[in-house]
Amino acid sequence: MKVLISVIAFLTLTGCQKPFFKVVSSSYAKEFCSCYFVVEQDQNYCEKNAEQIVPVSKYKIDKEKKTIMGFGLGQKTLVEYRGKRLGCRIVN
């Protein structure tokens, strides 16, 4: 918790702009997608693997559509799995 507060303070003090906050949802959703659909590791492993020092508030797996949605710092990111060769890609 102390670390989280420090990070948020750091982000604010350094004049962070809003788009930068997308880094949390984007990196989580993208790396979770690759871990889960490309590497085919289990969900628990991928949660740990994708998590960074600033955690996502939540994420959703759509196993049918093969997408991951990540939420964090007020931003969200959708990532799609495109198949064996081309793996995952951020949609928006």
Next chain:
Amino acid sequence: MKAQIYLLIFMMSTMTYSQDQVPSNEAGNEKVWDWTTSGPMNDKKWAGQESFAFHSKRKWQTDAVLIIKDDNIVYEKYAHGFTQNKPHRLWSISKSFASALIGKRLSQKGWPIIKKASEVLEELNKPIKKNITFRDFLQMSSGLAWNEFYEGNPFESHVVDMLYIENFKDMGLFTATREARARPGKIFNYSSGETNLLMKLLKQTFPTQEEYDNYPWDVLFNPLGITTATWEQDQAGNFVGSSYLFMTTRDLARFGRLYIKKGQWNKDKQIIPQNFVTDSLKVAPTSCQTYRKAKTDSLTYGYHWWLNQECPEKKKRSVPGVTKELFMALGHQGQVMAIFPKEKAIAIRLGADKLEKFDRNSWIKKVYKELEAH
């Protein structure tokens, strides 16, 4: 301060062999070359590197170690759910594959290594930038402004912006529009953007997206028998050559074998031109001039390969006590493929070290010592 350090570490998320007639696996009707596994595997001779890589009390997570000598697997061990059949992320090891594709394509087009990139991509047709060559990009020496290592303000990190914030839409174009901070070929500055720009230049040479999408498989993966590759793209359909290649450890070693054999897979199959492979493993003069400033030990650099050769003005190897012929593909989170061409040996270590604590050089030294004892 501690939190800042963690944040910086978090942001560094992209940093950075046998005889031809051995028995083969069957794939359809065509025989596919494969490694042999004869002789003692995981002999106690390899205990030194093993306890170093896998020891549970160390501060790193090793997922896979594979050591190959004379096309024979002599050591192989996996952990954390990985197996010989499970692909692993390679991070910046991807860059060496990107380089091979560029070498192949230049040769197919009949273009020299000093071909100007601005002749392929209009966005580079600007003052100073118009003189950047393919070789400059391969040597990370274009002079385009790029912040890979997040010193100073992390919000100015180009690599984080490229991968996760806004510029995942077209990573090559994002790089091409960076300002020219130096004349081409003068300063070494390790940049994931330059590799992704190379992948965009590569795309420019194909009439259709489909041909580009198939290219790595057509000219590299399929001829080498690599069956487990995934290579992710940005939104514009450019391969993310800097970071987003996945494959099994055994498949990765096939690429290492190709470079030991100077681009010639089997006797009649020259996959990558020999002169390109040879030149890829020569020291870029810029990497000698500026390595002291770069956060990359004192490793020298070729065409997207890390080298253990000394610089002319400073006779010091990055990995002391290990052959100067050692060359490496390296990636974030402690990924290593170390290649010892004279010994015909390949040593791969893959992991997930978020804090980047894995002591790569010490592991390589242990492997080399144990290799010499064989």
